[in-house]
Amino acid sequence: MSFEKHDIISIRDLSKNEILHILDTAKKIEDNPDSRLLENKMMASLFFEPSTRTRLSFESAMRRLGGEVIGFADPDATSLKKGETLWDTVKMAENYSDIIVIRNPVEGSARLAAEAVDVPVINAGDGANQHPTQTLLDLYTILKEKGTLENLNVGFLGDLNYGRTVHSLVVALSHFNTNMFFISPKALKIPDSYLDELKQKGIQYHEEEDLFKVSRELDVLYVTRIQKERFPDPLEYRKYVGVYIIDRKLLDHIKPELRILHPLPRVDEIHPELDDTEHAVYFDQAKNGIPVRQAILALILGRIK
Numbered sequence: 392m393s394f395e396k397h398d399i400i401s402i403r404d405l406s407k408n409e410i411l412h413i414l415d416t417a418k419k420i421e422d423n424p425d426s427r428l429l430e431n432k433m434m435a436s437l438f439f440e441p442s443t444r445t446r447l448s449f450e451s452a453m454r455r456l457g458g459e460v461i462g463f464a465d466p467d468a469t470s471l472k473k474g475e476t477l478w479d480t481v482k483m484a485e486n487y488s489d490i491i492v493i494r495n496p497v498e499g500s501a502r503l504a505a506e507a508v509d510v511p512v513i514n515a516g517d518g519a520n521q522h523p524t525q526t527l528l529d530l531y532t533i534l535k536e537k538g539t540l541e542n543l544n545v546g547f548l549g550d551l552n553y554g555r556t557v558h559s560l561v562v563a564l565s566h567f568n569t570n571m572f573f574i575s576p577k578a579l580k581i582p583d584s585y586l587d588e589l590k591q592k593g594i595q596y597h598e599e600e601d602l603f604k605v606s607r608e609l610d611v612l613y614v615t616r617i618q619k620e621r622f623p624d625p626l627e628y629r630k631y632v633g634v635y636i637i638d639r640k641l642l643d644h645i646k647p648e649l650r651i652l653h654p655l656p657r658v659d660e661i662h663p664e665l666d667d668t669e670h671a672v673y674f675d676q677a678k679n680g681i682p683v684r685q686a687i688l689a690l691i692l693g694r695i696k
């Protein structure tokens with residue numbers, strides 16, 4: 392199996408075996424990090440949209456393995472402001488780096504970037520479409536917490552229409568015979584294209600508006616925020632503010648082994664009173680971004696097979 396020079400634009404770019412190999416590599420790196428593994432490699436970090444975890448963990452992952460980073464977090468400080476195109480911008484980044492990590496609000500932008508350049512491109516989130524490296528760290532977290540990825544009951548709560556982390560994770564979990572519970576208001580339900588894909592693969596799923604009707608069945612609850620920035624109409628967004636807020640009341644309606652994940656940032660959908668419970672793993676989940684992104688970088692840059 393070789394990842395060298397591969398792009399990761401969608402989680403669909405990876406087979407089940409490739410996903411498992413990345414998770415296995417992440418475990419090895421976490422257990423035995425080599426601070427020279429990415430020496431003499433340069434990553435371009437091009438963030439056209441706000442980010443805390445994805446940008447900082449990619450940059451930290453690269454630097455902690457001896458690699459270097461160039462890039463920007465504010466596109467207004469680049470020549471885009473003068474009218475340069477995305478295509479030309481990534482062509483420049485290609486001149487100065489060995490791998491490009493890109494986040495952009497436009498769906499399909501990472502694919503366009505990959506077409507423009509010969510260096511590998513990693514999608515760090517394109518609009519409401521996909522966020523494949525988040526999915527890999529979500530899977531790594533579930534595997535660590537539950538000891539398996541197979542045959543789990545996984546609930547997705549919140550904005551399932553615009554939530555790109557949900558879209559990528561649903562596709563990935565369809566490799567693992569997951570029983571999926573989609574819990575959302577009707578207007579924020581998961582797009583039908585994902586449900587059609589699950590039907591075709593014979594994966595069981597259920598749609599529900601009331602979390603408490605299904606919470607006791609869940610092994611994992613994946614909570615998401617309402618994606619304010621994706622709503623075409625701010626008035627529409629306001630209808631769903633606070634629609635799901637989980638707090639200690641949830642604890643009376645779950646299995647003791649339930650694990651709560653959230654890609655973060657959270658707004659108000661998980662009360663901080665849950666943070667110290669054994670169920671809350673979202674901060675560990677964010678930390679897992681380091682070994683998982685280190686594995687992705689090392690595999691694509693050809694420093695690990």
Ligand code: CP
Pocket residue numbers: 441442443444445446516525654655656
């Ligand atoms: N999970 C995630 O993508 O977080 P950021 O937007 O902070 O990168």
